[in-house]
Amino acid sequence: MTPATARLALLEGWLRQDAGNAALRLSAFEAARGAGRLDAAALHAEAGVADGAEAGAWLHRLAQVRLAQRDVPSARALLARARAAGAPAAVVNHDLAWIAHQAGQTDHCLDLLRPHLAGADDPPLEPTVLASLQVLWLRTLQQAGRHQAALEWTVGEEAAGRLQPAGQGVASVLAWDAGELDLAERLAQAALATDAAHADALLTLASLALLRRQDAPAEAFIDRALAARPAEGRTWSLAGMASLQRGDTGQARLRFQRAIGGMPGHIGTWHGLGWACLLAGDREAALRAFERALFLDPAFGESHGAVGLAQALGGDAEAAEASLRTALKLDPACVTARYARAVMAGEASADGVPALAGRLLDRPGFFRRSLAAEVQDRVAAPPVRPSGP
Known part of the structure; x- marks a missing residue:
């Protein structure tokens, strides 16, 4: 039994003896979710809804x-009930926007987020809620390829003093x-000054x-990330x-395979x-990867x-x-294709492959182009946001 499941068992034992203890039920719900026991978490949330106290918060937790x-239809229905029962609009709209984001519904997602990002909520949003909204806003613009709009928004929010550290890291x-x-x-x-473990900020640095050929600092940032x-x-x-x-x-080959x-x-x-394979002399493996x-x-x-x-x-x-003919048609300046042509013509030696790899690494746009696309490929975890009236 893991420490997480042991704690859950202990809390549930106490709850059986004190079923009306709202604070204990919330602790058991959070322990179940933290232990990955989603069925148990749902049962605790359903009991909280049935109790009637703080129904909006419990409906949101159940959603x-x-x-x-991955039960999106049920989640949508529960979020609507949560909003009607008094759950904060910003919290509910965040989760509805997250659903839209996952479905690729960019405009709908942004429409749900936009009213809460102008500082008009009364009372003002808690920093954790505002940070979640900002991160989803930025990731949605990034997914849609609207980088310039995202940067303009970032600069504006930074000037207004509203940009949260989590948003700074993503930006x-x-x-x-x-x-x-x-x-x-x-x-x-700026993001690391508040959150020393912000993975996006660490990756940027x-x-x-x-890019600056500072190997030791790069490895230190990577280790922290x-x-x-x-x-x-x-x-x-x-x-x-x-x-x-x-x-x-x-080592590069092992790390890329793990990635x-x-x-x-x-x-x-x-x-x-x-x-990595080509530089190690494994041409067949290199060809398969390319x-x-x-x-x-x-x-x-x-x-x-x-x-x-x-x-x-x-x-x-x-x-x-x-x-190579296709490569140069798509990109007349393609460095690799031009080098390969020179090798085939006898004007360059295969011994120059390491130097060619170095030239590519010196061009930040080459590898960075695809690194950014990973955000679009990644299946994000469901949102976990503060709930309550």
């Missing part, structure tokens, strides 16, 4: 359990993606450190980039794995170029030429 169980990633490196660093540092979120695929991907940048292809386990649709990680990246996005010239390079190094000139 969150249903979201965690730092958006600023990094947009090439606003000074803004990205400022936002990330790690990315900046890698992994301590905060040990299973976060994009952190492992960035860790792989750090290993690749310092020439440790074996892919959590986000198999992340193109940048497949590219990183391909380069082909996977190409399958995920056939319109990315560098993927065609990388496939062509691996084919050229393997002596398959006909297949390589077809891949």
Whole structure:
């Protein structure tokens, strides 16, 4: 029995002896949810609803359990009942917006959030609630590819003094993606000043450190991000980039493979794995990784170029030429394709592959392009927000 389940059993034992204890029921509900016992959490929430006291808060808690169980229709109905029973509109609308976000309903999501982000709620929103709304707003704009609108909103909220640390951390990633490196660093540092374990802020600073070839600081930020979120695929991907940048292809390969386990649709990680394999002399594994990246996005010239390079190094000139022709059609400046053409023409040696990888790593837009897309691929956990009247 784990400590979490042991605590739940203890609380439920006490609750059987004091069934009317509202504080004890809330503790048992939170313990059940924390232990992953969603059925038990639902039973405690249903008992809280039946009790009648704080019905809005208990209906909202039950809705969150249903979201965690992926029962969206039940969650929607419960959220409507929660709002009618007095649950705060901002809290209910956040969860309805999260449902819309997961369904790709960008405009509906933003419409639900917008009224609560202008400081018009009376009484004013608690910082934790406001932070949750801001994070969802930013992630929705990011998912929709509206980076400029997100950054303009961020700057405006920062000037108004409303931007919460959680929002600063998420916005730092958006600023990094947009090439606003000074803004990205400022936002990330501001987020960490309040929350030293903010994973988005740590990843932004790690990315900046890698760009500046500051290996030790980059690894330190990555280690802190992994301590905060040990299973976060994009952190492992960035860790792989750090290993690749310092020439440790074996470690890079392991880190990229671990990242892919959590986000198999992340193109940048497949590219990183391909380069780690190619630099280690495993051309076949490199070709498989590059082909996977190409399958995920056939319109990315560098993927065609990388496939062509691996084919050229393997002596398959006909297949390589077809891949490189497509790469240069999509991107006339494709570095990998031009290098592969030079190898095939005898104007460059395969010994230059490490230097080519270094050139690509010096171009932040190459790997960063795909790292940002991971946010769109990730299946977010259901929201857990403060509830109550």
